[in-house]
Amino acid sequence: MIIALLVLGFWMTDRAGANLWDELTNTLYSWHKLIGFLVLLVTAMRIVVKLLNKRPDYPSSISTGQIQLAHVVQSAMYLLLVLVPLFGWAGVTAYPALITVGGLHLPALPGVPKGEPLAKQLFEIHGYLVLALIAVAIAHIGAGLNHLWIKKDQVFDRIWFKSK
């Protein structure tokens, strides 16, 4: 979903920047808003599941410092997975542009006043937070693959399906 949102997000803003306001651009925006909103819901569910379950243990070869670093990166990722869609939703509430795929309207984010200048500021923050999310996700994926291919320890197994 995140990869789809990145493709849709950069593609649609590119077309908007070129003043191409046709059906394709509107469709890209509609899908971006709907999938982005679903990411917020899925992230909320994921956080509940995470809080209700014990995390798997790290292998004993992993130092406390490495575990702390992993926690910082993972917490940043969760925070951004909430903030990125929240700012997008706040932006479309302020604009207002809540219509998505098939005419389905998103609910307005409570407490957000209407106004185009405010919406533009919220979208700008949305864009910066996306860049931070990309950076943190790359660090996370890089660390995971380092454990899988270079260190060859059991860390990757903690986040992958259990082998039979």
Ligand code: HEM
């Ligand atoms: C994790 C979820 C999301 C990701 C990864 C994401 C990603 C992106 C990206 C990459 C862009 C282009 C940024 C740029 O060119 O500056 C963008 C723009 C935008 N996003 Fe999202 N987005 C997410 C969630 C949402 C949600 C939930 C909404 C609204 C309900 C939304 C509404 C928008 C809008 C309206 C723009 C265009 C802003 C403008 O025209 O300046 N996004 N998003």
